[in-house]
Amino acid sequence: MNHIAPGARAGIYHYDEIDRQFVAERVEQFRKQVERRLSGELTEEEFKPVRLMNGLYLQLHAYMLRIAVPYGVMSATQLRKLAEIGRRYDRGYGHFTTRQNLQYNWIKLEDTPAILHELAEVDMHALQTSGNCVRNVTTDPFVGAARDEVVDGRVYAEILRQWTTMHPEFTYLPRKFKIAISGAESDRAAVRIHDVGLLARRNDKGEAGFSFYVGGGLGRSPFVGKLVREWVAEEDFVAYLEAILRVYNQYGRRDNIYKARIKILVHELGLEKFTQEVEEEFARLRGPKYRLDPEIVEGVRQHFAPPPFEEPPDHSEALERAKASDPAFANWLAVNVAEHKAPGYAIATISLKPAGGIPGDATCDQMDLVADLAERHSFGELRVTHVQNLVLAHVKKDELYDLWKQLDAAELGSANAGLIGDIIACPGLDYCALANARSIPLAQAISARFADPVRQRTIGELGIKISGCINACGHHHVGAIGILGVDKKGTEYYQITVGGDPTLTTEIGDILGPAVTETEAVDAIEAIVDVYLANRTGEGERFIDTLRRVGHAPFKERIYAAD
Amino acid sequence: MPLIENGRIGEDAWSFIPDGEPVPNDRPVIISFERWQAERDSFEGRNARLGVRLKSGTLAGAIAADLDRFSLVALEFPKFRDGRGFSTARELRERYGYTGEIRAVGHVIPDQYLFLVRTGFTSVEAPEGTNPDSWANALKEITIAFQPSLDDTAPLSLLRRKLKVG
Numbered sequence: 001m002n003h004i005a006p007g008a009r010a011g012i013y014h015y016d017e018i019d020r021q022f023v024a025e026r027v028e029q030f031r032k033q034v035e036r037r038l039s040g041e042l043t044e045e046e047f048k049p050v051r052l053m054n055g056l057y058l059q060l061h062a063y064m065l066r067i068a069v070p071y072g073v074m075s076a077t078q079l080r081k082l083a084e085i086g087r088r089y090d091r092g093y094g095h096f097t098t099r100q101n102l103q104y105n106w107i108k109l110e111d112t113p114a115i116l117h118e119l120a121e122v123d124m125h126a127l128q129t130s131g132n133c134v135r136n137v138t139t140d141p142f143v144g145a146a147r148d149e150v151v152d153g154r155v156y157a158e159i160l161r162q163w164t165t166m167h168p169e170f171t172y173l174p175r176k177f178k179i180a181i182s183g184a185e186s187d188r189a190a191v192r193i194h195d196v197g198l199l200a201r202r203n204d205k206g207e208a209g210f211s212f213y214v215g216g217g218l219g220r221s222p223f224v225g226k227l228v229r230e231w232v233a234e235e236d237f238v239a240y241l242e243a244i245l246r247v248y249n250q251y252g253r254r255d256n257i258y259k260a261r262i263k264i265l266v267h268e269l270g271l272e273k274f275t276q277e278v279e280e281e282f283a284r285l286r287g288p289k290y291r292l293d294p295e296i297v298e299g300v301r302q303h304f305a306p307p308p309f310e311e312p313p314d315h316s317e318a319l320e321r322a323k324a325s326d327p328a329f330a331n332w333l334a335v336n337v338a339e340h341k342a343p344g345y346a347i348a349t350i351s352l353k354p355a356g357g358i359p360g361d362a363t364c365d366q367m368d369l370v371a372d373l374a375e376r377h378s379f380g381e382l383r384v385t386h387v388q389n390l391v392l393a394h395v396k397k398d399e400l401y402d403l404w405k406q407l408d409a410a411e412l413g414s415a416n417a418g419l420i421g422d423i424i425a426c427p428g429l430d431y432c433a434l435a436n437a438r439s440i441p442l443a444q445a446i447s448a449r450f451a452d453p454v455r456q457r458t459i460g461e462l463g464i465k466i467s468g469c470i471n472a473c474g475h476h477h478v479g480a481i482g483i484l485g486v487d488k489k490g491t492e493y494y495q496i497t498v499g500g501d502p503t504l505t506t507e508i509g510d511i512l513g514p515a516v517t518e519t520e521a522v523d524a525i526e527a528i529v530d531v532y533l534a535n536r537t538g539e540g541e542r543f544i545d546t547l548r549r550v551g552h553a554p555f556k557e558r559i560y561a562a563d
Numbered sequence: 564m565p566l567i568e569n570g571r572i573g574e575d576a577w578s579f580i581p582d583g584e585p586v587p588n589d590r591p592v593i594i595s596f597e598r599w600q601a602e603r604d605s606f607e608g609r610n611a612r613l614g615v616r617l618k619s620g621t622l623a624g625a626i627a628a629d630l631d632r633f634s635l636v637a638l639e640f641p642k643f644r645d646g647r648g649f650s651t652a653r654e655l656r657e658r659y660g661y662t663g664e665i666r667a668v669g670h671v672i673p674d675q676y677l678f679l680v681r682t683g684f685t686s687v688e689a690p691e692g693t694n695p696d697s698w699a700n701a702l703k704e705i706t707i708a709f710q711p712s713l714d715d716t717a718p719l720s721l722l723r724r725k726l727k728v729g
Contacts, residue, residue: 022707029704033674041694046672049644132644162709162722168681169653169712172646249650250622284658289711296722 011144011304012075012381013158015123022165023125027116030054034113053133053171055126056112060433063107065115066129071139071157071181072100072384074124076371079382081122083367089115094367096352096360098424098475099178100138100384101129105431127165132173134164134245138180140188141385144304145347145393147339151183151200151208155301156237159292163238170245174252175260177245178217180386190386192216192225192506193478195262196244199504208234208297214244214274215266216506218472223263224506226271228278234297236282239290243281247274307379307394312344314397322401329404331453332415337400346397348378350390350407351414351422355451356444359425360388369410377403387424387463389417419456420464420529421447424475428468428485429492435468437485437492442466445522450529459529462543465500478502480544481528482509483521494521498528498555499547512552513560527558565695567676567687570702572695575688577614577635579668587611593637596621599629606632616668619647623654630661638684640669649682656683656713673697677705681712 015023030050037047055066067082082102086094089111090104097103107115119125128135137160139153140146160179164170170177182189183200191197197213210232216225232240244262251269253259266274323330338347350370353359362370370390374382377399378392385391395403407413416422423446426432428439443466450456465479476482482497493515500509516524529543531554536546547555566575579593580586586594586606593614599606606613614635615626626636636655638648648667655661667679668688676698679687689698709722 018707022705022709025705025707032700032704036694036697041697042672042674046643046674050674132646159722165709166678166705167710168678168708169649170646171678172644172649172675246650246653250647254645254647300722 011154011307012073013070013154013300013303020120020123023120023123023127026125026127026166027113027120030116031113034109049131049172053128053131054112054116055129056107056109057130058433059105059431060429061431062105063109063112064103064105064431065107065112065126066097066101066103067119067124067126068129068136069101069124069384070161071137071143071154072141072386073143073154074382074384075122076374076380076382078122078124079367079371079374081118081124083364083371085115085118086364086367092365093361093363095358095427096362096384096388096390098386098388098426098473099129099136100141100386101136102384105427130176131171132175132177133171134160134167134173134177134179137161137164138178138189138194138386140182140184141383141389141391142188142338142347142393143183143383144306145340145342145345146184146186146188147341148185149183149341150185150202152301152304153181153183153189153198153200154304155297156198156200156210157181158300158303159238159297160241163241167245170249173245173249174254175257175262177248177262179241187502187504188385190475190478190502190506192504193218193222193475193502194225196241197225203231210234210237210240212240212244214278215263217261217263218475218477219261220258220470220472221264221267222472222477222508223267224508226266228271228275234294235292236286236290237292239285239287239292240278240282242290243278243285246281246285247277251277306342307381309342309345309394310396312396312398314343316344316397316400318398319400326401328408328415328453329401331457332404332408332413333400335415335419335453335457336417340394342394344397346395346400348392348395348400348403349385349417350392350412351416352389352412353416353422353447354411354414355421356448357411358440359423359443359447362390366410366412369406370412373403373406387422389422415453416456418461418463420450420459420462421456423447423464423466424479425466426468426473428466428474432468432473434471435485436470436487437468437494439466439468439474439483439485442483442485442494442518442521445518446525449522449526459533460539460542462529462532463502464525475502476500477508478506479509480547481525486515488515492518494518496521496524496528496559498552499544501544510552513556516559524559528555531555531558564691565689565693567689567693567695567698568685570676570699572689572698573686577666579616579637591634593635596626603629614664614666617651619645619651619669621651622647623651623659626655627659630655630659630663633663635664635666636661637666637668637688640667640671643670643672643675648684649678652679652683653713673701676701681708683713 213225425443429435467474478500497509591612616637
């Protein structure tokens with residue numbers, strides 16, 4: 001096989017021969033599994049989980065193939081390959097997901113072995129992006145760059161990637177299992193809405209360790225992850241996770257798909273009993289076989305060595321001039337650019353949310369452009385965020401203006417990261433076999449209504465999240481404004497929640513009132529914003545804080561009073 | 564039903580005796596865990612080998628104290644998607660030190676065979692008409708395992724290769 005080595009400049013895990021051999025064997029295994037299905041040796045029931053563990057879903061109109069982007073980090077070479085595949089086998093675009101992966105929505109079953117083969121050429125695959133196994137581990141999209149970073153989450157996410165790959169004991173779990181790691185002071189990975197959320201931190205000796213939150217999740221019964229252990233030392237990292245998974249595999253419910261996630265087990269056993277079970281298992285597992293040797297961690301860490309930063313002055317004259325001369329750029333800079341740990345560098349978020357656009361979609365031409373820009377401005381590396389945007393993590397401040405102009409020319413320059421236009425939406429009834437209502441047209445209508453970047457910035461931090469059904473792939477429960485699509489006798493309605501929060505102060509939003517139609521929903525969002533602006537104290541008070549202070553009443557009154 | 568052992572169809576010396584039917588004393592038999600609980604005294608002094616069959620909801624701890632009485636533990640998979648047996652087998656081996664035969668019975672597919680072996684199973688009862696090639700192939704098609712298990716006890720297994728980096 002012809003391997004194209006990813007650029008060796010940035011912090012990207014490089015496959016070795018063992019990783020490559022594994023993926024090649026796994027691709028061949030899937031080819032045989034498809035043959036065995038076609039010959040009838042495997043029933044459809046037996047084939048389904050096998051297919052799902054290869055990332056292949058059967059959706060409303062076509063197959064959907066979900067490609068793994070481990071912890072959301074990839075090289076420009078890999079992104080170019082994704083563009084090429086999207087052009088050849090899909091309809092010229094791809095969709096970035098809340099799990100930091102990419103999915104193609106219009107795939108033919110017979111093309112999948114060829115696609116998997118092409119992916120393997122750039123050390124990519126679709127493994128364990130679905131099915132009742134441990135899924136792709138996600139982390140902070142600013143990892144390795146953020147000024148507030150304490151521990152580099154990629155190192156541990158990569159250890160888990162290997163650890164959970166075809167785990168013999170945990171591949172037929174009661175239900176899917178999602179892990180997120182954050183190693184910074186701000187949680188940009190929404191760790192407490194995951195089955196296991198890990199906060200990596202350091203003790204006063206500077207050693208790395210982890211707080212384990214277990215049993216978070218959205219869907220039909222939303223729960224915030226509970227703290228099971230405050231401090232798990234680095235050497236026990238794998239053992240503790242193994243203990244949690246074993247308890248879950250043995251005691252998790254298998255009688256009802258809606259009660260099979262670990263959140264229900266933690267809820268039903270109670271935190272104390274659950275913790276006791278895990279601790280017992282952990283006490284026994286702990287030992288040389290599971291000890292994570294610091295030298296292994298160091299070995300993995302070398303893959304993520306910082307790129308060769310030059311040492312530009314932290315204050316960039318070029319940037320200041322551009323800022324003063326171009327207000328649109330200045331706005332983007334204020335909204336989409338974050339502080340970098342290296343002086344003279346910055347972290348740039350590329351919004352995939354143009355006004356009226358489909359959240360998370362990128363055309364193949366856009367992907368090619370971002371790949372070029374990543375090579376030119378960010379050491380050939382980029383990230384996918386759980387809010388469905390892209391990030392160039394290491395951009396010289398001197399080059400930000402040049403970068404933005406190129407992005408803007410390709411409709412990738414929206415200044416709305418974290419603002420009301422930065423909507424998360426699931427694929428909804430346009431694609432998904434589970435959905436009750438469409439999500440995308442509503443997201444488009446809302447972002448068109450709030451298209452003005454100045455208005456967006458005036459409103460400030462306000463996340464809207466839309467799910468087309470109770471499974472909550474659009475994270476509506478933790479949206480400052482959440483929208484859930486429901487079906488009422490064949491008509492799509494939308495239920496609005498407010499007050500959700502995906503960060504460490506995690507909150508599940510409350511339902512504001514009866515569900516409304518699509519047109520009413522856009523007006524209702526605008527009404528909520530108006531009430532907020534009328535009530536907030538000064539420019540600084542965020543929507544969520546105003547809401548906490550004044551309560552639901554003024555919002556309800558405005559939306560439902562006319563009825 | 565065909566018995567799969569070491570990637571091949573093998574001879575099955577065992578037979579399962581349904582609850583209520585008389586238990587022969589002269590050949591190896593498997594009884595249900597429920598029968599064992601109800602009639603355990605009746606097996607005192609038995610010379611022929613005895614096996615016990617556990618439903619998927621019966622975990623390793625339930626049989627731990629009696630393991631020295633059994634030459635075989637059969638773990639039931641009511642549906643192949645019900646993966647509790649993987650943990651039960653592992654607990655039998657690693658927590659309770661069981662060294663006898665562990666057999667997978669019920670609904671298991673060749674695609675799970677490698678996982679079964681790696682978690683401590685020694686044999687699988689396959690459905691009639693199963694394709695033996697699929698079972699043989701299942702042990703050969705994936706040669707990389709990233710984590711330690713029953714077949715590889717080196718600490719953290721393949722992650723150790725990372726020590727060589729740099």
